[in-house]
Amino acid sequence: MDDTASEERLTSGEPTQTPGSWSDDGQWLAYSETHPATGGDIWALPTGGDRTPRVVVRTPSDERHPRLSPDGRWLAYASNESGRNEVLVQSFPEPGGRTQLSTSGGIEPVWSRDGRELFYLNGDAMMAVEIRTSPTFTVSAPRMLFEGRYVPSPNAVASYDVSADGQRSLRVQPMHPDPPTDQIQVGLNWFEELKRLVPMQ
Numbered sequence: 001m002d003d004t005a006s007e008e009r010l011t012s013g014e015p016t017q018t019p020g021s022w023s024d025d026g027q028w029l030a031y032s033e034t035h036p037a038t039g040g041d042i043w044a045l046p047t048g049g050d051r052t053p054r055v056v057v058r059t060p061s062d063e064r065h066p067r068l069s070p071d072g073r074w075l076a077y078a079s080n081e082s083g084r085n086e087v088l089v090q091s092f093p094e095p096g097g098r099t100q101l102s103t104s105g106g107i108e109p110v111w112s113r114d115g116r117e118l119f120y121l122n123g124d125a126m127m128a129v130e131i132r133t134s135p136t137f138t139v140s141a142p143r144m145l146f147e148g149r150y151v152p153s154p155n156a157v158a159s160y161d162v163s164a165d166g167q168r169s170l171r172v173q174p175m176h177p178d179p180p181t182d183q184i185q186v187g188l189n190w191f192e193e194l195k196r197l198v199p200m201q
Helices: 190-197
Strands: 016-022 028-035 039-046 054-057 063-068 074-079 086-091 107-111 117-122 125-132 143-147 160-162 169-171
Touching: 028 063, 039 063, 039 074, 054 074, 063 107, 074 107, 074 117, 086 117, 107 160
Parallel strands: 016 063
Antiparallel strands: 016 028, 028 039, 039 054, 063 074, 074 086, 107 117, 117 125, 125 143, 160 169
């Protein structure tokens, strides 16, 4: 481990920028940027060449949670273009046709390590779809894996991750403290009651 490296700023500009994911080969960083006119947009930064960021998805709607596939050929993200957040996939780095994966809402897509499955959240439910990219891009109907109350992401970064074999996920579950006391009981004439229960000698 090299602990001598210093911080390096990768992008510049006033809009809020949030990292989404690196490509497995380290050649691309996908991130979201909030612009006053267009809301959330998705950009990609190449780590080689002139390292000029390029816009990947920019519409009047909000696009967030960019996630690159393990082979670097596909980009998954969430968009509210339909009126609610849904998970879509399009080719990368060159843009192509978009395919909507979720059917009743979705955010925070995460690819399986082999790229054959994509997970996402729909409310309290963890969802998954199976994906084939050859000979054409096809996707199965979504299925629910489980549901429960977990801590949501405070920004455009996924609030969970999936193990390499796709069989387990890691999420943060909120702690439920004891409910606050909303009643106070007051005992009157308690000394007389004490004398009745414990006669004085």
